[in-house]
Amino acid sequence: MKKIIIPNNLKQIEKLKDKIDGILLPVKNLSIYFENEYSIEDIIKVSNTYDIEVFVSINKNIFNSELEDVKKTLELINKSKIKGVFYYDLSILSIYKEKDYTFDLIWNQEHFTTNYFTSNYYYNEGVKGIYLSNDITKEEILNIKENTKQYVIVNVLGYTPMFTSRRHLVNNYLKTFNLNKSNNYYLEKKDKRYKIIDDKNGSTVYTDFILNSIKEIKDFKEKNIEYILFNSFNIKEDVFAKIIDLVSEINDNYEKIESEIDKLLKNTNKGFLYNKTIYEVKKQIKYRGE
């Protein structure tokens, strides 16, 4: 099982390179959910510098005006050592197939990567990997792994984006009521605080907790899940480095390491790993096939 990280910055790669197998980096103007973003040229330099797998993220909704940038970027990626592209928008897959590119595509529609049927659909389309949704249970994760032909990437640590909008929700509010700007914003509800970022791409809201599923790595490993991913978003650089240090020491002591990470981060949670969502509050009409 390989470890991928989203580093706090490019400098951090040097410090952590011996403890990880790969990195995921956001491409400038084409990605969301990251604290920093990098030009594709800089990412290619990284891929030439370090002997680790380099993935890039192109996960924003793409508009017609951005297609040229996407095409140029994918062309450069195809000529580079970059291993794969985490993508959201179907235009990436369309261009990939048309150009017959050879780098890996990783299906990353974060709230749709929830089953093995669709995973296998994309595999048949040439998409080699799936980055699983944080909205599903551990049981579902293991079941997907058992039944998919794609290689599986599971997020085991980090904040989760819950809401993505093209609208500038914070700035719209500040403008409407003539309020002063701040550096960082949070939404508060019932004593819980949710980070909201309003930037050039619109607004994103994150969970109030950091997913910590270090203990579950044991199960993921047993099922031969290929990759686990650690996301540094909104975690201090030194703390994230410490976490990666701890993870590199894992030797069947998952619970101990998870507990130490809990102490470092404080606001951790298991998300939906053991908590299935519901959708029929009161089932009124039963489909007769059920």
Next chain:
Amino acid sequence: MYKPELLAPAGDLEKLKWAIIYGADAVYIGGPSFGLRANAQNFTIEDIKEGVKFAHDRNRKVYVTVNIALHNEEGKKVLEYLKELEKTGIDAIIVSDLAIMDIALKNTKLEVHISTQQSVTNKESVKYLKNKGATRIVLARETSKEDIKEIIDNVDVEIETFIHGAMCASYSGRCVLSNYFTNRDANRGGCSQICRWDFNLEDENNNKIEGEKPFTFCTKDLSLLKYIPDMIDMKITSFKIEGRMRSIYYIATIVGIYRKAIDEYMNNKESYKYNKEYEAILNRCANRESTAQFFYGIYDETCQYYNGRIELSNQDFLGVVLDYDEKKGLALVEQRNYFKKGDLVEIFSPNGNIITYEINDIYDEDNNLIDIVRHPKQIVKIKINKTLHKYDLIRIKRY
């Protein structure tokens, strides 16, 4: 010859009939499973068959939403469900999960439309979906007029866009606030509309950043009545109205107004004039303000709605005409809101006619003269010397 399709929502069989009678060319409905309104009444398979017959008898179409994001457990049941749908004779399914599209196209003769949940915003994605067998793409509500035009000019596939109704504050499919706040799965039909909740906005030091009203994600509704000529000139295939949970009054009013605007422009483009009265009627029916939003590239503060869950409501809708007795000149009416003798009302019909009338004699079911109709669904008879018909609706006249 190009003629845009007016596509209306229908939450149940009754609403389907009202939408079609008031001029919808097609309706979209939720079946018993796999739709994004899991807690709505929805249609049974038998309802769908009846709805399809009703629509097809009038040369109209029925589309069924099968637009959840699949989880493993649903994936096992979807083929059986699609085969059941196929037998009903529906005209298409609307899907967001491409595995459902694939299963449908390989195992049934169902036509597949791509839901707005897939948030398709560009011509490359449209091209991909067309090549995979989708016959229609419902574009993301974030697309502008220019985006839509470029897509239509470059890919020969049916394009559907929203023209009226509530908006998601997020990109469709990219919001799981409901999952995290209420455990209800937004992409499987359980959305609990957290975007309409109030929140405190704070800085990094926990200081509140407070306006006169609390922060909310909530946006105004969409209304593109003004831009119907633009949309027709762009040759958009289908104009979609949002709102499967809405009332028959809402559906009849909105469908009726858009039907008129579309027909008036199609019948004579040169002499077409925007009718402000239509706008006023739409506004009266709405419970939030509306704007053109992304269609004209605007998604700034003017599109936000800072009244949280407070929605404007009115009691305009007075009653439904159930029958008319020509000999006695009496309309049989089912009450929907309080009205009384002397009220000036409008009675509007599926053919677009509007009669203005001052309510005079009202009789209860025992033929006693009464002055006030105050009970919900109360059946009364109203004296009127103009012929009315079943499916006519009565609203208070406000202008």
